[in-house]
Amino acid sequence: MEKAMIIINPTSGKEQGTSCIEQLKKQLAHYEVTVCETQKEGDATDFAKEACKQQLDLVVLVGGDGTVHEGINGLAEQTYRPKVGVVPLGTVNDFARALSIPLDVEGAIACIGGPSVEVDIGKLNGRYFTNVVAIGSLPDSVGNVSSEQKSMLGSLAYAWEGTKAAFQHETYSFDIDADGQQFSEESLLVLVALTNSVGGMSTIADQAAVDDGYLHGFVVKSGSVLTIAKLMTKIAAGTFRDDKDVHAFRAHQMTINGPSDIQLNVDGDMMEHLPAHFSILPKHITVYGKRQ
Numbered sequence: 001m002e003k004a005m006i007i008i009n010p011t012s013g014k015e016q017g018t019s020c021i022e023q024l025k026k027q028l029a030h031y032e033v034t035v036c037e038t039q040k041e042g043d044a045t046d047f048a049k050e051a052c053k054q055q056l057d058l059v060v061l062v063g064g065d066g067t068v069h070e071g072i073n074g075l076a077e078q079t080y081r082p083k084v085g086v087v088p089l090g091t092v093n094d095f096a097r098a099l100s101i102p103l104d105v106e107g108a109i110a111c112i113g114g115p116s117v118e119v120d121i122g123k124l125n126g127r128y129f130t131n132v133v134a135i136g137s138l139p140d141s142v143g144n145v146s147s148e149q150k151s152m153l154g155s156l157a158y159a160w161e162g163t164k165a166a167f168q169h170e171t172y173s174f175d176i177d178a179d180g181q182q183f184s185e186e187s188l189l190v191l192v193a194l195t196n197s198v199g200g201m202s203t204i205a206d207q208a209a210v211d212d213g214y215l216h217g218f219v220v221k222s223g224s225v226l227t228i229a230k231l232m233t234k235i236a237a238g239t240f241r242d243d244k245d246v247h248a249f250r251a252h253q254m255t256i257n258g259p260s261d262i263q264l265n266v267d268g269d270m271m272e273h274l275p276a277h278f279s280i281l282p283k284h285i286t287v288y289g290k291r292q
C-alpha cells in the first residue's frame with residue numbers, strides 16, 4: 001500500500017485545516033495516511049524531511065504559502081522526494097494559483113492524484129523558495145501585516161500596508177549580478193519570481209512558468225508616488241514589465257547586494273538578509289496541479 005503524510009497548519013487562513021482531514025482521507029483511500037499538525041514555525045520542514053526519510057509516496061501540504069514554503073524546504077535537499085499535493089488555506093496562495101490548483105478545499109483535494117508538474121525550486125542563500133522573493137521598503141512594510149490583520153482583512157491588509165509604503169517611497173541602492181551581467185539600481189522594490197503568481201496577481205511575472213528553469217527579476221527603478229500609481233495601473237492592464245521604470249530580466253543565477261539591514265520577504269514571510277545569492281533547481285519537485 002502506498003503511504004502519504006498530511007501536514008496541516010491548524011492556524012492557517014480561517015483555521016479550517018483540521019476540518020478537511022476527513023475529506024482528504026477519502027481522496028487518499030488507497031494510501032496509508034499519517035496526519036501531522038504543525039505546532040510552530042519549522043515543524044512542516046521537519047515533518048517533510050521525515051517523509052523523505054521514510055520514503056513516503058505523497059506529502060500533502062495543507063495551509064498557506066508559509067506552510068508550502070516550509071514543507072518544500074524539508075523536501076528540497078533530500079535525494080528521495082515524495083510527490084506533493086497542496087490544499088491552499090492562506091490569504092494569497094501563490095503556489096496553488098501558479099499551478100491552477102482550485103482555491104476551494106474540495107476542488108484542491110480532488111486535484112490530488114490527477115495531472116502533475118515537475119516544478120522549479122529556487123535556492124536563496126541556504127534556503128529554498130517556491131514563489132517569490134521581494135526586497136526593498138515596500139515588502140518590508142507588507143511583511144509587517146499581522147495575522148490579526150490578515151484574518152480580518154485578507155489581502156486588503158497587504159494592499160493597505162503596500163500603499164502606506166508607497167507614500168513613504170524610500171529607495172535603496174542595489175548591485176545586481178544576473179548570469180554575469182552586472183548593474184546597479186536605485187529602487188523601491190526588487191522581485192525575484194519563479195511563477196506567474198506574485199501576491200495573488202498574475203500580471204507582474206506573467207512570463208514566468210513553474211518549470212522554465214529561470215529566475216525572473218524585476219526592479220522598480222524609481223520610487224515616486226506617481227510612478228507607483230502608474231505601475232499599479234500597468235499591473236492591472238498586464239503591461240507592467242514593458243514600463244520604462246521597470247527593469248525586467250531573467251537568469252539562472254543572481255546575486256543581489258544592498259543594505260544588509262533590510263530583510264527579504266520570501267514566499268510571504270520576512271527572513272534572510274542581503275547579500276542574496278540565488279540559483280535554481282530545475283524541475284525538482286513533482287506537484288499535483290497543472291502548468292499554465
Ligand SMILES: Nc1ncnc2c1ncn2[C@@H]1O[C@H](COP(=O)(O)OP(=O)(O)OP(=O)(O)O)[C@@H](O)[C@H]1O
Nearest residue numbers: 012013038039040041063064065066067090091092
Ligand atoms: N500551530 C501553529 N501556530 C502558530 N504558527 C504556526 C503553527 N504552525 C505553523 N505556524 C507558522 O505559521 C506560518 C504561516 O502559515 P501559513 O502561511 O500556512 O498560513 P497563513 O499565515 O494563514 O497564510 P497567509 O500567509 O497566506 O495568510 C508558517 O510559516 C509557520 O511557521
